[in-house]
Amino acid sequence: MIDLTGKTVLVTGGARGIGAQIVRTMAQAGANVILHFTSDEKVAQSVASEIEDGRCHVLRADFMDDRQIRQLWADSLAWKGRIDVLVNNAGVFEPAAIEDDFDKWHEIWQRALQINLIAAGHLCREAIPHFRTIGGGIIINVASRAAFRGDDAQYMQYAASKGGMVAMHKTIARAFGRDNILSYVLAPGFVRTEMTDVFIAEHGEDTMTRDIPLGELATPADVAYMAAFLASGKARSATGTSIDINGASFVR
Secondary structure: OOOOOOOEEEEOOOOOHHHHHHHHHHHHOOOEEEEEEOOOHHHHHHHHHOOOOOOEEEEEOOOOOHHHHHHHHHHHHHHHOOOOEEEEOOOOOOOOOOOOOHHHHHHHHHHHHHHHHHHHHHHHHHHHHHHHHHOOEEEEEEOOOHHHHOOOHHHHHHHHHHHHHHHHHHHHHHHHHHHOEEEEEEEEOOEOOHHHHHHHHHHOOHHHHOOOOOOOOEOHHHHHHHHHHHHOOOOHHHOOOEEEEOOOOOOO
């Protein structure tokens, strides 16, 4: 049984998909959870309403604005006076083909790097000094299979941003382990979310599962349960590792 009672967890991109399920699972294990969202407050509040006893706090921040990222940390810290676990989950997945107009290409690359990587880096920068003051903490980065095997041609920027996240995570684990700061990466493949439901409706589920030996998409719960386990602190010596959640579609 995973018990996160007394812990405060910040989950970025917590309104939908994997993030929403991480919020629910952390709360079910007893944690106080800060749900960060960017644009859809109604959806975010709906997820928060599922959690009893006021243990979910909803905060908005646009990760294209560096000031709002830092303010998110400050506002999150003000809620309970401490944060024990940071889950960097927020991300964008937009196509950018080499045939596209350069301005479009540039815009999508900038957005992918800013939201998927730089925002996570800023939050880690805020988290590490705080974790030192409270005797340690845990960072869980939701990366992707694409960080290790690459992705389709139009998602180079996505793979690059997630690869950067993995390198950042490894550095944090090596540099701050002596401060009792643990870092992990979760690397999902295809996960059944609202985004993949749209793809399935257009192209069929077989298109996504044909290269998955398990024969099925991962679920948000597959990722969330692993995140909750890592948040428990019961895998201390696994700090620095990356955990694949892809049905053996990419085995390292």
